Amino acid sequence: MSDLLAAVTTAARATPVSGIISAVNHGRDKPGLIPLWAGEGDLPTPRIIAEAAAKALYDGATFYTHQRGIPPLREALAAYYERQYGRPFDPDTFFLAGSGMQAIQIAIALSVGAGGEILVPTPAWPNVTGAASVIGATAVPVAMREEGGRWHLAVEDLAAAITPATRAIFLNSPANPTGWTADLATLQAILELARARGLWIIADEIYARFVWTGAPRAPSFLDIAEPDEKILYVNTFSKNWAMTGWRMGWLHAPLALKQTIENLIQYSTSGVAEFMQRAGVVALEESEWFVKRSIERARRGREVVSAAFAGNNRVTFAPPDGAFYAFFRVDGLGSSREAAFRLIDEALVGTAPGTAFGGIGEGFVRICFLRSEDSLTQAMQRITRFLDN
Amino acid sequence: MSDLLAAVTTAARATPVSGIISAVNHGRDKPGLIPLWAGEGDLPTPRIIAEAAAKALYDGATFYTHQRGIPPLREALAAYYERQYGRPFDPDTFFLAGSGMQAIQIAIALSVGAGGEILVPTPAWPNVTGAASVIGATAVPVAMREEGGRWHLAVEDLAAAITPATRAIFLNSPANPTGWTADLATLQAILELARARGLWIIADEIYARFVWTGAPRAPSFLDIAEPDEKILYVNTFSKNWAMTGWRMGWLHAPLALKQTIENLIQYSTSGVAEFMQRAGVVALEESEWFVKRSIERARRGREVVSAAFAGNNRVTFAPPDGAFYAFFRVDGLGSSREAAFRLIDEALVGTAPGTAFGGIGEGFVRICFLRSEDSLTQAMQRITRFLDN
Numbered sequence: 001m002s003d004l005l006a007a008v009t010t011a012a013r014a015t016p017v018s019g020i021i022s023a024v025n026h027g028r029d030k031p032g033l034i035p036l037w038a039g040e041g042d043l044p045t046p047r048i049i050a051e052a053a054a055k056a057l058y059d060g061a062t063f064y065t066h067q068r069g070i071p072p073l074r075e076a077l078a079a080y081y082e083r084q085y086g087r088p089f090d091p092d093t094f095f096l097a098g099s100g101m102q103a104i105q106i107a108i109a110l111s112v113g114a115g116g117e118i119l120v121p122t123p124a125w126p127n128v129t130g131a132a133s134v135i136g137a138t139a140v141p142v143a144m145r146e147e148g149g150r151w152h153l154a155v156e157d158l159a160a161a162i163t164p165a166t167r168a169i170f171l172n173s174p175a176n177p178t179g180w181t182a183d184l185a186t187l188q189a190i191l192e193l194a195r196a197r198g199l200w201i202i203a204d205e206i207y208a209r210f211v212w213t214g215a216p217r218a219p220s221f222l223d224i225a226e227p228d229e230k231i232l233y234v235n236t237f238s239k240n241w242a243m244t245g246w247r248m249g250w251l252h253a254p255l256a257l258k259q260t261i262e263n264l265i266q267y268s269t270s271g272v273a274e275f276m277q278r279a280g281v282v283a284l285e286e287s288e289w290f291v292k293r294s295i296e297r298a299r300r301g302r303e304v305v306s307a308a309f310a311g312n313n314r315v316t317f318a319p320p321d322g323a324f325y326a327f328f329r330v331d332g333l334g335s336s337r338e339a340a341f342r343l344i345d346e347a348l349v350g351t352a353p354g355t356a357f358g359g360i361g362e363g364f365v366r367i368c369f370l371r372s373e374d375s376l377t378q379a380m381q382r383i384t385r386f387l388d389n
Numbered sequence: 390m391s392d393l394l395a396a397v398t399t400a401a402r403a404t405p406v407s408g409i410i411s412a413v414n415h416g417r418d419k420p421g422l423i424p425l426w427a428g429e430g431d432l433p434t435p436r437i438i439a440e441a442a443a444k445a446l447y448d449g450a451t452f453y454t455h456q457r458g459i460p461p462l463r464e465a466l467a468a469y470y471e472r473q474y475g476r477p478f479d480p481d482t483f484f485l486a487g488s489g490m491q492a493i494q495i496a497i498a499l500s501v502g503a504g505g506e507i508l509v510p511t512p513a514w515p516n517v518t519g520a521a522s523v524i525g526a527t528a529v530p531v532a533m534r535e536e537g538g539r540w541h542l543a544v545e546d547l548a549a550a551i552t553p554a555t556r557a558i559f560l561n562s563p564a565n566p567t568g569w570t571a572d573l574a575t576l577q578a579i580l581e582l583a584r585a586r587g588l589w590i591i592a593d594e595i596y597a598r599f600v601w602t603g604a605p606r607a608p609s610f611l612d613i614a615e616p617d618e619k620i621l622y623v624n625t626f627s628k629n630w631a632m633t634g635w636r637m638g639w640l641h642a643p644l645a646l647k648q649t650i651e652n653l654i655q656y657s658t659s660g661v662a663e664f665m666q667r668a669g670v671v672a673l674e675e676s677e678w679f680v681k682r683s684i685e686r687a688r689r690g691r692e693v694v695s696a697a698f699a700g701n702n703r704v705t706f707a708p709p710d711g712a713f714y715a716f717f718r719v720d721g722l723g724s725s726r727e728a729a730f731r732l733i734d735e736a737l738v739g740t741a742p743g744t745a746f747g748g749i750g751e752g753f754v755r756i757c758f759l760r761s762e763d764s765l766t767q768a769m770q771r772i773t774r775f776l777d778n
């Protein structure tokens with residue numbers, strides 16, 4: 001280790017390399033590769049949203065603005081929530097952030113803090129663990145149970161992991177990478193556990209619209225919790241509106257935290273570009289057609305993957321209940337990392353190793369199926385042909 | 390305090406309200422007010438930069454991208470530094486961040502960490518203290534010395550403030566709000582102090598181009614330090630290119646920290662929008678004319694303020710050596726906060742209270758003079774007429 005690296009803080013040095021980014025960095029420039037490694041589709045942001053940002057740029061919306069978000073966008077979020085959850089919301093309970101990632105970082109700073117522990121059902125998107133690490137908090141993995149490629153969280157496992165240092169439960173449902181989608185009874189049990197033990201819940205429901213159980217959206221803590229519960233909802237424009245590259249997300253949180261959250265935003269990124277926020281209004285108010293289109297693409301993508309893996313005796317895979325990932329086990333390709341990198345190098349399909357989502361993901365590989373049917377079909381042919389050889 | 394607020398972490402709860410934002414929130418909607426409270430000019434981002442972002446948006450640069458910044462932008466930064474400092478720089482020593490603020494937050498996480506102390510010459514932009522607070526670090530103010538409205542940092546005061554917990558020195562030169570601009574001998578003394586005591590330096594040189602001593606730019610640690618010193622340079626597109634609202638900044642740091650900084654970016658905001666980064670290339674490579682124009686506006690603004698305050702026996706003011714703020718004391722308007730708020734309410738000029746920059750700023754008020762001569766002349770007439778009554 002260089003002297004300089006030795007001189008940085010232990011927390012910074014301990015912050016792990018993202019296994020997803022490692023895969024992307026490994027294969028980024030491979031000609032002809034079909035990239036299924038990241039949590040994004042193949043469509044750019046809808047033109048109507050891009051145009052709103054461009055217009056705002058030309059109109060000079062390039063100055064400092066409201067730290068919590070411009071009022072029209074917070075109002076549009078409240079209206080969107082009312083459409084989704086069937087009751088009114090206060091615009092002052094919404095806080096714009098420079099990505100869903102930043103919303104999570106703020107939520108962990110609010111609820112966990114240095115020295116605290118947060119329970120994370122695992123396999124899990126690795127950035128929650130990373131964000132905890134940055135501020136000296138500890139993400140404690142709670143192993144989900146798996147059978148035949150189908151994962152679920154047992155609430156008793158969550159309860160058993162609570163220690164005196166536990167401050168919060170991170171709940172991502174529908175879940176990345178497993179697709180596990182909690183039913184209302186499970187959410188209710190988790191809420192009661194959190195209440196009984198005085199814990200915060202950080203609810204990551206960013207895939208709520210992508211659900212394959214027949215329901216119009218996934219069950220949410222918003223369906224069962226009181227308005228002033230210790231729940232911090234983190235969300236993003238990334239997935240619904242193909243805005244992964246924009247870095248714009250939000251928190252929905254109790255009104256009592258308004259000034260504290262504004263302060264945390266002020267001292268981390270000092271808000272989100274107004275020209276992006278104005279485009280966010282157009283996403284929420286005029287781009288529902290695109291969300292529906294994306295959901296249909298993902299639904300079809302799930303079918304393509306399921307058909308490709310059906311009867312393949314080297315692959316263990318169960319079609320997920322939610323989100324837009326296939327998380328599958330492959331026999332005979334070596335470790336997760338070897339499997340993912342061989343699929344990148346030899347099948348020219350960008351995949352993420354299961355171990356990027358925690359040690360429990362060993363043996364698994366993740367692909368994203370939010371993609372055109374043609375491209376995804378080609379990718380699945382590459383994968384299955386490679387596995388057949 | 391509500392139960393919910395009582396349940397958040399001590400660090401989050403202790404994070405202070407920005408005194409600048411308080412002033413802005415107080416006066417934001419006052420009709421006819423001339424806003425001089427924030428660190429930004431009155432010109433929007435140049436059209437050529439906005440057009441580059443719009444074009445990139447239409448071209449679909451809306452996907453996840455390089456966490457450290459796209460190569461063309463890091464190369465453009467290296468070339469810009471070569472033009473400014475007269476020697477080559479490695480593009481891999483530049484790291485894009487979602488604002489200069491985030492660059493500071495990352496720098497503090499790298500060098501100070503929870504429980505550590507960072508020395509901050511004060512009066513100082515309050516966000517450094519805020520960013521330290523968020524991660525459980527402590528910003529220790531080091532009082533600058535003042536005479537007749539002219540401030541300077543005595544290196545012996547810095548040395549005297551070092552404790553076993555000290556990890557870093559934050560040095561902002563030219564300084565906000567005081568305009569103090571360290572000469573090379575002072576920078577050398579600070580560098581030697583940091584070397585001798587094993588401290589990091591976080592160098593905030595964002596106002597380097599705005600200097601009124603006759604020099605083409607302010608002296609920099611880059612003029613005297615070795616490439617692999619424990620120095621983290623934080624910077625931003627905000628000031629030079631009127632991009633305050635964009636939230637785009639960068640770090641320049643030793644190559645050995647490359648992966649660690651990439652990880653910290655990954656787990657805080659996961660990078661900067663590619664369409665903004667492409668516009669950043671145009672800022673660096675094709676918009677030097679605008680920087681020169683802004684410098685000229687600020688130079689003229691400094692003269693307008695100096696002329697308006699000359700001979701005013703209620704005002705203590707010394708024209709600053711650098712940056713674009715007038716930091717002045719007013720007699721007989723009550724506390725700093727009262728003075729700033731009365732200037733907002735009664736003179737219709739947006740000002741920031743001196744105490745926003747630390748207790749040592751009591752009695753002072755800050756205004757930004759990067760503004761059209763007409764508007765600034767009008768603002769100064771309002772202030773001086775109000776003070777004459």
